[in-house]
Amino acid sequence: MKKLLILAATAALVLAASCTKNETVNNVPAEQHLIGFTNYAPKALTKTQAASYVDGNKLINNTHFGIYGWAVANDAAFDGTGNPAFMNNVDVTFGGDAAGTDGAKNTYSPMRYWPAGDTPDKLSFYAYYPYGAITLPATALGEAAFTVAAAAKDQVDLMVSDVVADQVYGATNASPAYPGTVNLMFHHMLTKVQVKFKKAAGLDANTEIKITAAKFTGVNSKGTLATAFAGGATTYTWNGQGTPADFEVYFPADALTETASDVANDDIFLMIPQNMVAQALEITWTVKSGDVTTTNTKKLSLKDDLKKADTDDAAAAVINWERNHSVVYTITVGPKPILFTADVTKWEDDETGYFNVQ
Numbered sequence: 001m002k003k004l005l006i007l008a009a010t011a012a013l014v015l016a017a018s019c020t021k022n023e024t025v026n027n028v029p030a031e032q033h034l035i036g037f038t039n040y041a042p043k044a045l046t047k048t049q050a051a052s053y054v055d056g057n058k059l060i061n062n063t064h065f066g067i068y069g070w071a072v073a074n075d076a077a078f079d080g081t082g083n084p085a086f087m088n089n090v091d092v093t094f095g096g097d098a099a100g101t102d103g104a105k106n107t108y109s110p111m112r113y114w115p116a117g118d119t120p121d122k123l124s125f126y127a128y129y130p131y132g133a134i135t136l137p138a139t140a141l142g143e144a145a146f147t148v149a150a151a152a153k154d155q156v157d158l159m160v161s162d163v164v165a166d167q168v169y170g171a172t173n174a175s176p177a178y179p180g181t182v183n184l185m186f187h188h189m190l191t192k193v194q195v196k197f198k199k200a201a202g203l204d205a206n207t208e209i210k211i212t213a214a215k216f217t218g219v220n221s222k223g224t225l226a227t228a229f230a231g232g233a234t235t236y237t238w239n240g241q242g243t244p245a246d247f248e249v250y251f252p253a254d255a256l257t258e259t260a261s262d263v264a265n266d267d268i269f270l271m272i273p274q275n276m277v278a279q280a281l282e283i284t285w286t287v288k289s290g291d292v293t294t295t296n297t298k299k300l301s302l303k304d305d306l307k308k309a310d311t312d313d314a315a316a317a318v319i320n321w322e323r324n325h326s327v328v329y330t331i332t333v334g335p336k337p338i339l340f341t342a343d344v345t346k347w348e349d350d351e352t353g354y355f356n357v358q
Helices: none
Strands: 036-040 064-072 087-093 122-129 142-147 159-161 164-167 181-188 191-199 207-230 233-248 269-271 280-289 292-301 326-333
Touching: 122 181, 164 181, 191 207, 280 326
Parallel strands: 036 181, 191 326
Antiparallel strands: 064 087, 064 122, 122 159, 122 164, 142 207, 159 181, 191 269, 207 233, 207 280, 280 292
16 A cells, blocks of 8 residues: 655654663654655445444545554564553544555544654554444443443444554555554454345235344443454454344335345444344234235244245354354345145045936
8 A cells, every 4th residue: 555654844852761661751853754654445335333334445534543552662673562651542533545555635633643763662552443432441342231222223343453563654564664653453253144135936916024123132242352362363253242132123114125225325234243042033924815814923033044045945154253254144125925725625436326217
């Protein structure tokens, strides 16, 4: 990605002292260069408190992400520990750059600057999105509890970035010279889940099928996200999933057709990753034929009732909800028509009688 250099013409100040490992640099360095941030989110699915949503690879205009930064003495490398006192949950506003590569459009205040001098301290950065969606520990990296909102429209696309470690402004850090804008790669921490409905093909044209209720049951609504940085790699793990809850599922108000229903942005679920055990999808529907309407209810196990295809084939393998994965459930409602066959009992053997009339 293209990275842009951001410069600030300010008076030069002398750095008072170098830092020990993971110690924060609080002084304004000489040869001040602003620290800018760019963003990249693979196939970003973002619902924010403003109910915005995008299917692309950049954040939503005017949404916010939080930045943490560590300063480490130049002769040491960041080891993933210590409190991020250099930048601690700094609120950065995404400025709407179409490519997500112009750090000048992503603003925060007060600005921070790159350490300078013969042996400048190394800076390491970590970010999460959207701002305020999760409370990270004092070390930023580590364990943080998260709860999924009860309504799909209120759920957020929780993302965290890779740690960008040991950055130094200028040619000493990279070849070619490092331009001073930090590129953040965000990763989805939740599972995208959609439910679609349709009616079976080949039904009588006068048969009307409507969904009247739908909900997930027994879905874990809470979990703990653990992030760590070691050996140059950032890892993400979900632990402690629990607190089963029900989640109301959107369903079309009109009668079903043979084409699967669409799912609006606000009706997409962003769920905590979890293995399927007792989770289920419960639906209620009506079948109207002529003047007769029947009401039906079915509880579908997300572990045991999946099919290989849109038929009555044998059960498919379990689909667990994994981080950064998208799961689409298609519910085909096909009432079993009442059919008739006709057989006739055979006449019994003849019994013969005679009349003689004179």
